[in-house]
Amino acid sequence: MSQDTTTASKPQLQKTNSISSGILENGSAKVVIEHLNAFYGTKQVLHDINMAIRDKTVTAIIGPSGCGKSTLLRTINRLHELKRNARVEGRVLLDNRDIYAPDVNPVVVRRRIGMVFQKPNPFPNMSIYDNVIAGLKLQGIRDKAILDPIVERTLKVVGLWDEVKDDLKRRGTELSGGQQQRLCIARAIAVEPEVVLMDEPTASLDPAATAIIEDLIRDLRKQYALIVVTHNMQQAARVSDHTAFLFNGKLIEYGPTRRVFEKPEQSLTEQYITGRFG
Amino acid sequence: MIEERASNGFGKDSYTSSRHWKTRLNIDRIMFFVTAACFLLVLIPLFSILFQVFYNGLRAFKFAVLLNEGGSPVSTISGIRHAITGTIYATLIGSAIGIPAGIIVGTYLAEFGNNSFADILRIIINTMVSIPTIITGVVVWAFVVTRVGHFSVLAGGIALGLIMIPLVARTTEEMIMLVSPIYIEAGYALGLTRMRNTISIVLANASKGIASGVLLAVARIMGETAPLLFTAFFSQASPSNIFDPAATLPVLIYNYAISPFEYWQGLAWIAAMVLILLNLDILFITRLMFPETHQSD
Amino acid sequence: MANEKNTANSLLNSLASSDLSAKSLADKWFAPAMYLLGAGIPLVLSFLYLFTLIKESWLAITAFGLRLFTQTSWDPIQNNYGVFTFIYGTLVTSFIAIIISLPLGIMVATFVYEYVPPNLRVTVRNSLDLLAGIPSVIYGLWGIFVLIPFLKRSVYPGLGVVFPPVQSAIGNSIFSASIVLSIMIMPILVSIIVEGFDTVPQSLREAMYGLGATRWEVTKHVVVGTTKPTIAAATLLALGRALGETMAVTMVIGNSNNPPSSFFAIFEPGQTISSLLANEFSEASGALYLSTLFELALVLLVLTSIVNILGILIVKRLKQSYGGQ
Ligand SMILES: Nc1ncnc2c1ncn2[C@@H]1O[C@H](COP(=O)(O)OP(=O)(O)O)[C@@H](O)[C@H]1O
Ligand SMILES: [Mg+2]
Numbered sequence: 001m002s003q004d005t006t007t008a009s010k011p012q013l014q015k016t017n018s019i020s021s022g023i024l025e026n027g028s029a030k031v032v033i034e035h036l037n038a039f040y041g042t043k044q045v046l047h048d049i050n051m052a053i054r055d056k057t058v059t060a061i062i063g064p065s066g067c068g069k070s071t072l073l074r075t076i077n078r079l080h081e082l083k084r085n086a087r088v089e090g091r092v093l094l095d096n097r098d099i100y101a102p103d104v105n106p107v108v109v110r111r112r113i114g115m116v117f118q119k120p121n122p123f124p125n126m127s128i129y130d131n132v133i134a135g136l137k138l139q140g141i142r143d144k145a146i147l148d149p150i151v152e153r154t155l156k157v158v159g160l161w162d163e164v165k166d167d168l169k170r171r172g173t174e175l176s177g178g179q180q181q182r183l184c185i186a187r188a189i190a191v192e193p194e195v196v197l198m199d200e201p202t203a204s205l206d207p208a209a210t211a212i213i214e215d216l217i218r219d220l221r222k223q224y225a226l227i228v229v230t231h232n233m234q235q236a237a238r239v240s241d242h243t244a245f246l247f248n249g250k251l252i253e254y255g256p257t258r259r260v261f262e263k264p265e266q267s268l269t270e271q272y273i274t275g276r277f278g
Numbered sequence: 279m280i281e282e283r284a285s286n287g288f289g290k291d292s293y294t295s296s297r298h299w300k301t302r303l304n305i306d307r308i309m310f311f312v313t314a315a316c317f318l319l320v321l322i323p324l325f326s327i328l329f330q331v332f333y334n335g336l337r338a339f340k341f342a343v344l345l346n347e348g349g350s351p352v353s354t355i356s357g358i359r360h361a362i363t364g365t366i367y368a369t370l371i372g373s374a375i376g377i378p379a380g381i382i383v384g385t386y387l388a389e390f391g392n393n394s395f396a397d398i399l400r401i402i403i404n405t406m407v408s409i410p411t412i413i414t415g416v417v418v419w420a421f422v423v424t425r426v427g428h429f430s431v432l433a434g435g436i437a438l439g440l441i442m443i444p445l446v447a448r449t450t451e452e453m454i455m456l457v458s459p460i461y462i463e464a465g466y467a468l469g470l471t472r473m474r475n476t477i478s479i480v481l482a483n484a485s486k487g488i489a490s491g492v493l494l495a496v497a498r499i500m501g502e503t504a505p506l507l508f509t510a511f512f513s514q515a516s517p518s519n520i521f522d523p524a525a526t527l528p529v530l531i532y533n534y535a536i537s538p539f540e541y542w543q544g545l546a547w548i549a550a551m552v553l554i555l556l557n558l559d560i561l562f563i564t565r566l567m568f569p570e571t572h573q574s575d
Numbered sequence: 576m577a578n579e580k581n582t583a584n585s586l587l588n589s590l591a592s593s594d595l596s597a598k599s600l601a602d603k604w605f606a607p608a609m610y611l612l613g614a615g616i617p618l619v620l621s622f623l624y625l626f627t628l629i630k631e632s633w634l635a636i637t638a639f640g641l642r643l644f645t646q647t648s649w650d651p652i653q654n655n656y657g658v659f660t661f662i663y664g665t666l667v668t669s670f671i672a673i674i675i676s677l678p679l680g681i682m683v684a685t686f687v688y689e690y691v692p693p694n695l696r697v698t699v700r701n702s703l704d705l706l707a708g709i710p711s712v713i714y715g716l717w718g719i720f721v722l723i724p725f726l727k728r729s730v731y732p733g734l735g736v737v738f739p740p741v742q743s744a745i746g747n748s749i750f751s752a753s754i755v756l757s758i759m760i761m762p763i764l765v766s767i768i769v770e771g772f773d774t775v776p777q778s779l780r781e782a783m784y785g786l787g788a789t790r791w792e793v794t795k796h797v798v799v800g801t802t803k804p805t806i807a808a809a810t811l812l813a814l815g816r817a818l819g820e821t822m823a824v825t826m827v828i829g830n831s832n833n834p835p836s837s838f839f840a841i842f843e844p845g846q847t848i849s850s851l852l853a854n855e856f857s858e859a860s861g862a863l864y865l866s867t868l869f870e871l872a873l874v875l876l877v878l879t880s881i882v883n884i885l886g887i888l889i890v891k892r893l894k895q896s897y898g899g900q
Contacts, residue, residue: 188785188786
C-alpha cells in the first residue's frame with residue numbers, strides 16, 4: 001500500500017494539524033480521533049481531541065492523574081458510554097469509518113478493539129483456558145480443534161504457555177498478578193483485534209512483572225496498533241513510538257516519543273516531563 | 279479493501295458470518311423484552327393482591343364492622359372488633375417479650391460477640407428467623423397451652439414474642455455495627471464504664487436504626503397466622519383478660535375465608551384491608567421517621 | 576453532623592450523671608449479665624424447641640421408627656399413621672415453586688440490576704419489600720378468591736390440551752399451591768440475587784464488553800456466571816421459606832390426605848406437613864395421633880434448618896471472600 005493511496009483516502013488527516021506533526025509521515029492511520037468531546041453528565045472531561053494513531057505502533061498517552069487518559073482510551077472502543085450519564089461528541093474513525101455513526105453497533109466495534117485494564121481482571125468463574133477463549137466462544141466457536149491451537153499460540157505470545165500449559169483447567173484468578181495480566185492480554189488478543197488498548201497495564205504490578213509486560217508490548221506492536229495509557233513517563237519512553245500528552249482534558253502535545261521527550265514544543269509538556277508538576 | 283461481512287457493514291471479521299452477528303444482536307434485543315416481561319409478570323400478583331384487598335374490602339365495608347364484636351354469619355351486624363382487640367393484645371404481649379430480649383441478644387452479639395462462640399449463636403439466630411412459624415405454634419402449645427389448660431391470647435403473644443426475638447436481635451446487631459467505632463472509643467477514652475458506654479453511646483447512637491427494625495418486626499408479627507392457630511385460637515368476643523382465647527385479624531381472615539358464608543368472606547376481606555393498612559402504616563411511619571436507615575438496605 | 580451532636584450530648588449527660596471513679600454494682604454485673612442473657616436466650620430457645628418436639632414425638636418415634644415415612648395411609652381413627660403423602664406434598668410444592676421462580680427471579684434480577692437505570696431500582700426494591708411484607712394469610716385469601724378461579728378459567732383448560740391430566744384438575748391442588756409459593760418466595764430470591772449482582776466488579780463486565788459481548792452475553796457469562804454461589808444460596812433460603820410456608824398453602828392445596836395417585840400427581844389436591852398441622856393439630860385426640868403430629872413438626876424443623884444453615888453458610892463464605900478482597 002503506497003503512501004499516496006493512503007493519504008488520498010483519508011482527507012481528514014490534514015485536520016489533525018500541527019500538534020500531531022510527524023505521526024503519519026510514513027504510514028497509514030488506523031484510528032483517527034476528530035473533535036472529540038467527552039462528558040460525565042454536564043462535566044466535560046475531554047476537550048476537542050484530534051489525533052491520528054498509526055497501525056503497528058505503540059502510542060503512549062501520558063498526563064497527570066485525572067486528566068482524562070482513561071476516558072480518552074474508553075471512547076476509542078465505546079466503553080465510555082457504559083458509565084452512567086456518560087456522553088461523547090465528535091468522531092472516532094477506525095479504518096476510516098466512524099464508530100459513532102448511528103448505524104454502528106458498539107458490540108461490533110469492541111470486537112475489533114481489545115482492551116486491557118489497570119487491574120488484572122480474569123473472569124473468576126472461568127479456567128485459564130476458558131478465559132483465553134471467552135471472546136471466541138461469543139462468536140460461536142466451540143470446536144476444540146480450532147480453539148486448542150489458538151490457546152497455545154496466544155499463551156505463547158504472552159509468554160505464559162510454559163508456565164501454565166499443564167494446568168489450563170486452573171482458575172485464572174489463581175495466577176500471580178503479573179501472570180493474570182498476561183492472561184488478560186491473551187484474552188484480548190485471542191479474538192484477533194486490530195487495535196489493543198491498555199489502561200495503565202502495569203500500575204498494579206511489581207517491577208519484574210512490569211518488565212515482562214513492557215517487553216510484550218514492544219512485541220505486540222508487530223501486529224497491532226497499541227494505545228497504552230501510563231502515568232509513568234519512563235515507561236512511555238521505553239515502550240512507545242509516539243506519545244500524546246494530555247492535560248486537563250486537552251491534548252497538549254502529540255508526536256514521536258523521542259521528540260516529545262527531548263524537544264517538547266509546549267512548555268507545559270516540558271514542565272511535566274521534567275517533573276515540575278503531576 | 280474492507281470486507282463487508284458484519285451485519286451493519288462494520289468491517290471484517292475473520293470468524294463470524296454476518297448471520298451470526300445478527301442472531302447475537304437479536305438475542306440481546308429479545309432478552310431485554312423477555313426480562314422486562316418477567317418483571318411485569320412478577321409485579322402483577324402484587325398489584326392484583328393490593329387491588330383485590332381494597333376492592334373487596336371497600337365493597338363489604340361499613341363502619342359498624344369495626345365497632346361490633348363477632349357473631350353468627352347470618353347476623354349481618356357482626357364485626358371484627360374482637361379480632362382487632364385480639365391482634366392488639368397479642369402484638370403487645372409479643373412486643374413486650376420480643377423487643378427487650380431481642381435488643382439484649384443483639385447488643386451482646388455486637389458488643390461481646392467477637393469470637394467463634396458468637397458466630398455459632400449468629401447461625402442459630404439466623405436459623406431461628408427462618409423456622410416455620412407454625413412450629414413455634416406447636417411448641418408454645420406444648421409448653422404454655424397445656425400448662426394453662428386452655429387456649430389464651432397470652433400463649434399467642436408468647437408465640438409472637440418468640441418469633442420476634444431473633445428478628446430484633448438481628449437488626450439490633452446490624453444497627454450497632456453501623457455506629458462508628460470512633461464514638462465508642464471516645465466513650466472509653468472519657469472513662470465511661472462498659473455499661474454506660476454501651477447504653478449511652480452505643481445504643482443511643484443506634485437507637486434510630488433499632489427502632490425502625492423493631493417497627494418492621496412488629497408489622498411482621500402482626501400478620502402472623504400459623505403460630506396463633508393453636509395458641510390464641512379463636513373466639514367471637516374480645517378477650518376480657520390475657521387468659522382468654524382470642525380472635526386475631528389473621529386467624530379471622532383464615533377462618534372466614536374458608537367458610538361458606540358470603541358475609542364472613544366479606545369480613546375476611548375487610549380484615550385483610552385493615553391488616554394491610556396497619557402494615558403499610560408502619561412501613562410508612564418507619565420510612566418517614568428514619569429515611570436514612572432505608573437507603574442502604 | 577446531627578449524629579455527632581447527639582454523641583457529644585450523650586457523653587456530657589453520662590459524664591454529668593456518673594461518678595467516674597466508682598464502679599457501681601450495676602456496672603460490675605453488666606458484662607456477666609450480658610453474657611448470660613445474650614448468649615443464654617438463643618441457646619435456651621433453641622433447646623426449648625428441640626427438647627419439646629423430641630419429647631412430645633418420642634412416643635411416635637419409638638412406635639413407628641422409619642416405617643412412618645414409607646407408609647401412605649393416614650387414618651388416625653384406625654390408628655394408621657403413614658406420612659408419605661405429606662412429605663411428598665411438602666417437597667413437591669416447594670420444588671415446583673423453585674422451578675418456576677428461579678429462572679424468573681434471575682430474569683427479574685437481570686432486568687432490575689443490569690437493564691433499568693439505578694434510580695429506578697429503589698422503586699423496584701420498594702415493591703419487592705411490599706410484596707415480602709404482605710402477610711401469608713392474605714396470599715391465601717387472594718389465592719382462594721382470585722388466583723384459583725383465574726387458573727380454572729384461563730390456565731388449566733389450555734394446559735389440559737397439552738397435558739391431559741390437567742383436564743381433571745380441580746382448583747385446589749398441589750400445583751395451585753406451588754404457584755402461590757412461587758409468588759411468595761420471589762422477593763427473597765430476587766433481593767439476594769440482586770445483592771450478588773451488586774458484588775460483581777464493574778471491570779469484569781467491561782472486560783466482557785471489551786471482547787465484543789452484548790449486554791445479555793455479559794449478564795449470562797460474567798454476571799450470572801460469577802454469581803452462581805449466591806444464586807445457590809438464594810435458592811436454598813427460598814426453599815427453606817417454601818418448605819415451611821403454612822397459611823397460603825393450607826388455603827389452596829385442597830387438604831386431601833389421600834396418597835398421590837402417581838409419582839407426578841401435582842394436579843390433585845394434597846397436603847403438606849405444615850398444612851396438615853394447621854388442619855389437624857388443634858383437633859388431634861389421642862396420644863399417638865398428637866405425638867405423630869409433633870414428629871412431623873420435628874421433621875419440618877430439621878428439614879428447613881438444614882436447608883437454611885446451608886444457605887447461611889454459603890452467604891457467610893461469600894461475604895468473607897468478598898471482604899478479603
Ligand atoms: N464515572 C464518572 N463520573 C464523573 N466523573 C468522572 C467519572 N469517571 C471519571 N470522572 C472524571 O473525569 C476526569 C477524567 O478521569 P479519567 O479519564 O479517569 O482520568 P485519568 O485516567 O487520566 O486518571 C476526572 O476528573 C474524573 O474525576
Ligand atoms: Mg485512569
